[in-house]
Amino acid sequence: MKAIIFLLLAAAAQAAKLSADSVKYSIISSKGEPNTKSLSPNEDLSSEVVTISQDQTLKLSFQVVDKATGKGVQPEQAFLRFYDEQSGEEGIQPVRVTSSGKAKFDLSMAKPPSSLPPSSTAPLKVTLLLGASSYSPQKLELFDLYVPASHPAPVHPDEPKFHLLPELVHTFRPDPQLPPRAISALFTVLVLVVPWTILCGLWFSVAPRVPRLFSPNILPFTASLFAFEYLLYQYWVDLKLGDVLTYGAVLGVVTVFTGRHALASIADRRLGSQK
16 A cells, blocks of 8 residues: 555656746846846747847846646756857856745856856857756756857966877887707806816826825815805706805805815825925
8 A cells, every 4th residue: 555655656746847937037238228028938948049248147037836736836956057069068057946936047247157168159058957856857948048259268388288198109129039058058068167177187287296186185175166066056047146145155164174174185295295
């Protein structure tokens, strides 16, 4: 039962419509008598054309009524819409409506409201928009309004900075290419072999007076040198710099002690041979 009552009330609200009665406008000028004209709500008001100049004022008055009963109604929302079909610009001006439904609006071209859109030689279509909770929304076309063309807006000095800038295009260098594997292997072998070949050649050149490279006293020092080579290889393929510095410090201490031991053994052998 409640649902039926609700539907009936909603249907009644949709059926109730607002209208504008006693629509009248006056064009007032300081040089002559005001020109007043009344418009009938039964006529097609959109065919009316109104023209005002820079020193004239347009006074518009009307009454919002219930279309069925003709009684005055105060809507919750009442706006005048100024729309330029040529430029697509529009402005919305709120209108104060009394409890009896009467409303007035003055438009002075000497001090136009901020809601008036930039004007050109094309007319502004003036529309009355009404809204109330108990009525369906209403849109009433009033008249076409010709007003003096407005001046173009001044250009701000920083306005060009907000224009669309040309797209930035970056040119990146091509990815580095790896040399052939044969060349990489060749230089790897050279890096590993040449230093040891030179070291061994210098070592064996003094072999008659110096103990052999792999003698028990020299072997720990030689092994520490090989360990350094292996550490650098691991740094290249796997380890990070922090790990290399840590392991290198430990190997450095070991190399110092094994080197001193090797030099001491060489010195002992020289002294023994001299005696």
